[in-house]
Amino acid sequence: MKYRCLIADDEPPARKLLSDYVSKIGNLELAGVCSNGVEVVEFLSENTVDILLLDIRMPLMTGMEILNDLPERPLTILVTAYEEYALKGYELDVIDYLMKPVPFERFQKAIDKAIEYLAVQVAADDNSEKPDYFFIKTDTRIVKFMFAEVSAIEAQREYIKIIAGSRKVMSLVSLTSIANVLPPDFVRIHRSYIINMRHIDEVQSNEVVIGKEIYPISRNYREVFFEKLGDRKLL
Template identity: 35%
Template sequence: MMILRCVAIDDEPLALQLIQTYVARFPGLELVQVFEDALSGVEYLKQNSVDLLFVDVNMPDITGVELVRSLVTRPMVIFTTAYRNYAFESYELQAIDYLLKPIDYSRFAAAVERAIDFHKYKNATQEAINDESIYVYAEYKMIKILLRDIAYIESMGDYLKIYLAGSEKPILTLMTMKKVLEKLPETQFARIHRSFIVALGKIKSIHNRKVNLNNAELPIGDAYSSFINQQKGNVG
């Protein structure tokens, strides 16, 4: 069984005790150290390798955000805090999740399951990754997207909108087109415009330099006109 080595840092003893209680319910987690003193926690993390860090945001000596930024090698991070106003920092640092105190066990469990899943994803072979899913950071947490659900992706400057089949609301994530293309298998996705990537399996037709999907019509850019010839005979 895969075991994730964990550390918890919080200046509130009761908060640490709650995390210890919750972690004990997961056989796949090993809580190797807990710290009430953030600076001691930093020193430990700089000298020891761990997989997952639970860290309070608002601490007296150094904030959890500053602590994570100081680490050269960062484990997966789950922030815990009583304050919502640090959500953007957790987004910037791509934390696995952001838990508001008092932490409900079901919410804690969902965050841990996300960390376990992401750890498996990071350690899978590239072939296995391409056949199944990608991870992106959205809504202040790391989320898993099945490749088969993606209809198309639209670039919005430094952000991407990922449109899923059967869903009207896209997933908004801070990522470039270049970066997401590195995650997507070439056999399943193609860039057709400087602003669009399309899932080949979701194409219904190509006509007048436009790609038609179930609920969208996307332009084919001049630089990607060869896409039309490549797809002849592949779509109806």
């Protein structure tokens, strides 16, 4: 399977380097090249891509402005010379953050990570009978969880923390990556939190209480959460 890729960078040498890298990866197809933020938005309004290789400091619109404005974001890898945007990038659920100049081996690793995630999405969509458990990779182990036992998942920079009773496991995965393969009982209530509705003890104004933990409901996710909550109310 070929995955379509869009390059967005205002520097010609960077565009050429990334184009050369893309051509070396057999299951990657270059869908287009953009030199400023407006071109990116216009291209994505008319075309679908799987992976966006996005610079941050570009004319007309920055990479961050693009990610904030896009209603549907492709899986994004930030490629930049500025390390200070790393935290903000992970808050916007980018799959990886590459520092210029990017060695091919590091580029390959980021693409492999993105394609692995895309393959998981396809498998999840194709599977009519989904298992009631999942495996998550830590630094040294692969840990099994039952979906039903997980009460919440928290974003912690480029990591997530999965909370299941007394078990708390960290994994190098973005919150959006795992959100897309979770069953319907899970709902995102904040850019940093996903909760399992089966574990909710109380909802207090703009907060969800699960045991001794209190999770904030942000404005961006409030409507979807309360719609789901309303569907499950008895009276």
